[in-house]
Amino acid sequence: xxxxxxxxxxxxxxxxxxxxxxxxxxxxxxxxxxxxxxxxxxxxxxxxxxxxxxxxxxxxxxxxxxxxxxxxxxxxxxxxxxxxxxxxxxxxxxxxxxxxxxxxxxxxxxxxxxxxxxxxxxxxxxxxxxxxxxxxxxxxxxxxxxxxxxxxxxxxxxxxxxxxxxxxxxxxxxxxxxxxxxxxxxxxxxxxxxxxxxxxxxxxxxxxxxxxxxxxxxxxxxxxxxxxxxxxxxxxxxxxxxxxxxxxxxxxxxxxxxxxxxxxxxxxxxxxxxxxxxxxxxxxxxxxxxxxxxxxxxxxxxxxxxxxxxxxxxxxxxxxxxxxxxxxxxxxxxxxxxxxxxxxxxxxxxxxxxxxxxxxxxxxxxxxxxxxxxxxxxxxxxxxxxxxxxxxxxxxxxxxxxxxxxxxxxxxxxxxxxxxxxxxxxxxxxxxxxxxxxxxxxxxxxxxxxxxxxxx
Ligand code: 5AD
Ligand code: SF4
Numbered sequence: 364x365x366x367x368x369x370x371x372x373x374x375x376x377x378x379x380x381x382x383x384x385x386x387x388x389x390x391x392x393x394x395x396x397x398x399x400x401x402x403x404x405x406x407x408x409x410x411x412x413x414x415x416x417x418x419x420x421x422x423x424x425x426x427x428x429x430x431x432x433x434x435x436x437x438x439x440x441x442x443x444x445x446x447x448x449x450x451x452x453x454x455x456x457x458x459x460x461x462x463x464x465x466x467x468x469x470x471x472x473x474x475x476x477x478x479x480x481x482x483x484x485x486x487x488x489x490x491x492x493x494x495x496x497x498x499x500x501x502x503x504x505x506x507x508x509x510x511x512x513x514x515x516x517x518x519x520x521x522x523x524x525x526x527x528x529x530x531x532x533x534x535x536x537x538x539x540x541x542x543x544x545x546x547x548x549x550x551x552x553x554x555x556x557x558x559x560x561x562x563x564x565x566x567x568x569x570x571x572x573x574x575x576x577x578x579x580x581x582x583x584x585x586x587x588x589x590x591x592x593x594x595x596x597x598x599x600x601x602x603x604x605x606x607x608x609x610x611x612x613x614x615x616x617x618x619x620x621x622x623x624x625x626x627x628x629x630x631x632x633x634x635x636x637x638x639x640x641x642x643x644x645x646x647x648x649x650x651x652x653x654x655x656x657x658x659x660x661x662x663x664x665x666x667x668x669x670x671x672x673x674x675x676x677x678x679x680x681x682x683x684x685x686x687x688x689x690x691x692x693x694x695x696x697x698x699x700x701x702x703x704x705x706x707x708x709x710x711x712x713x714x715x716x717x718x719x720x721x722x723x724x725x726x727x728x729x730x731x732x733x734x735x736x737x738x739x740x741x742x743x744x745x746x747x748x749x750x751x752x753x754x755x756x757x758x759x760x761x762x763x764x765x766x767x768x769x770x771x772x773x774x775x776x777x778x779x780x781x782x783x784x785x786x787x788x789x790x791x792x793x794x795x796x797x798x799x800x801x802x803x804x805x806x807x808x809x810x811x812x813x814x815x816x817x818x819x
Contacts, residue, residue: 387413388422389462392440393430395611396578397463399529401428402520404462404489409521411493419450424458424496426482429465431544433713437465444477451479458482458499462489467507467548468717474503486534486549487513509550511535516559519566526574526763526777526795527609528567532560532595533579538614540641541652541719542684542712545580552581557590561598568604573795574763575599576609583613583622593621600629606797607763607780608632612639612679616654618663627670634671635705635782638664639679643698644691647684650724657698664702675705675781680740683712683733685724692736696743705751705781707744711737745807752783752805759801759815760785764794785810 387408391401404426405415416422427443430436440461451457460482461473467485474480481499484492485507498504514534522528536545537552564575577599579585585592599608608631615638626632638660642648645656655663668674680695699707711733714721728736760779768774768786775789777798786809787800802812 385413385423386416386421387424387426388416388419389426389428390419390443391428393428393432393436393464395529395576396531396580397428397430399520399531399578400463400486400489402522402529403515403518403531404428404492405521406519407489407492413493415521419447422457424460425450426460426462426484429461429463431464431468431548431715433710433715435713437469440465441477444480448477448479456500458496460484460496460499462486464544464548467509468544468715470505470507474505483507485509489515490518509535511551511553514553514555516555520563522567522570522572524571526572526765527576528563528570528572528574529576529578530560530563530567531555531579532577532582532610533585536580537584538581538654539652539719541650541724542681542715544715544718547717549580552584554579554585554587556587557595557598560595561602564599564602564605568602571795573605573797574607574609575602575605576611578611580612581614581617582610583619584617591619591621592617593619593625596622596625596632597629600631606631609635609782611637613637615640615660615663618667620666623666623670633780633782634673635675635677635780636667637677637679638667640698640702641679641681642684642687642691643695644687647687647691647695650686650720651681651684652719657694661698661701673781675783676702677706677708677782678702678704680707680709681712682709682736682740683728685712685714685720685727687712687728687736692739696740699740699743700747703747703751704744705783706748707740709737709740709744749805749807752807752810755783755802755805755810757802759799760810760812762787762798762800764792764796764798766794779810783810784808785812787812787814790814 389401391397419425429440451459458481462484466483470483481503483505487510488506495504533554535550535552539546583592714726762777762785764775764777768776774786776786779785785800799815799817800812801815802810804811
């Protein structure tokens with residue numbers, strides 16, 4: 364799955380129906396899948412009568428929905444738990460919970476190191492949350508069992524007001540890349556039935572969302588027995604009121620010709636693909652068990668660009684995988700220069716207990732060298748991103764308005780079809796509208812422009 368955004372967010376408000384008079388606050392760490400899981404948990408808890416709190420201070424139940432992908436992600440959560448401990452001591456009846464990937468990965472050490480945690484709940488146990496919270500009022504409650512039959516059918520997520528709705532279409536992963544903890548903490552791959560996904564897309568459109576992002580750890584290996592990923596894309600494209608469809612993250616080995624054809628045909632499917640490559644060295648790719656070679660990957664990029672010449676691409680890169688030599692690393696730099704990604708998420712390798720790499724591949728690259736390699740990939744990528752963005756000056760892009768720009772009075776921000784952040788004077792335009800913006804100036808991460816009348 365992709366690195367995606369590191370989102371630590373405020374949750375959407377649940378209408379107050381305090382059947383039990385209890386309020387819950389969930390803080391989300393990690394990828395979009397976790398954002399989507401938080402929305403599911405809020406749906407389940409609302410059905411059980413919980414209302415939402417906007418701050419941990421106002422909540423009766425605080426849950427950190429965590430990520431375990433790299434050591435750093437877990438350290439952040441441990442730090443946050445340390446901060447929240449004071450709250451628990453002030454109010455011993457507060458239920459402190461940890462959910463998600465880290466809950467599964469380190470459940471025992473978590474309960475030992477942070478005895479003030481009352482509740483530990485893994486990614487397949489969210490339906491049991493109301494019962495587990497009740498149980499945690501007596502003794503600590505833990506449920507981290509994986510359940511290959513669980514895809515939360517019938518649960519209506521509570522989504523934050525936005526132009527985009529995340530829809531989880533498959534859970535788990537069967538790829539077992541040697542560096543990755545995901546298959547161990549999220550379990551085996553399973554797909555949500557297509558009719559349930561279409562139902563959710565319709566509900567999202569009715570609720571005013573204009574874009575859906577289909578989520579899965581290897582989203583393009585989706586299959587529900589009757590439909591494959593291409594069929595599903597075509598079905599979601601038929602939903603009225605949805606203008607844009609995105610998906611993340613596809614695995615390079617699962618990109619069928621049929622998906623490429625469907626993308627090229629369906630204009631609602633955005634011209635942006637996050638296509639994690641991880642390394643540009645065949646030797647390292649093999650050790651990672653990525654199941655493609657550099658040539659396979661470059662061939663796929665050629666096919667995608669031949670079908671969609673305006674396609675934007677991003678990727679994930681790991682620097683300093685065990686055994687990565689200087690020349691392996693240079694091969695990664697050279698692949699990135701060849702593909703010319705619009706953007707990339709780049710990480711230092713982090714050994715994760717439980718993975719094959721942790722067990723069998725000594726961490727040969729020093730922290731300093733990993734740091735140097737990471738800086739080098741980032742510097743090269745920034746240079747490429749900046750140059751690509753500069754080519755947008757003078758072009759007019761369709762932008763889906765997301766909200767106020769982070770900086771600047773009276774400015775709005777939105778996304779282009781190719782997932783570029785575009786900032787422009789709001790001049791009365793509403794959030795979630797589609798507008799045309801002519802680009803005047805660009806930076807590494809942002810395109811700036813002015814609205815122009817619709818071409819049609
Ligand atoms: N160390 C560093 N990066 C990792 N990723 C996954 N596992 C690790 C790890 N152990 C990165 C990969 C993946 C993204 C979600 O996180 O690049 O695509
Ligand atoms: Fe992605 Fe590989 Fe991890 Fe599966 S095992 S989530 S394909 S990196």
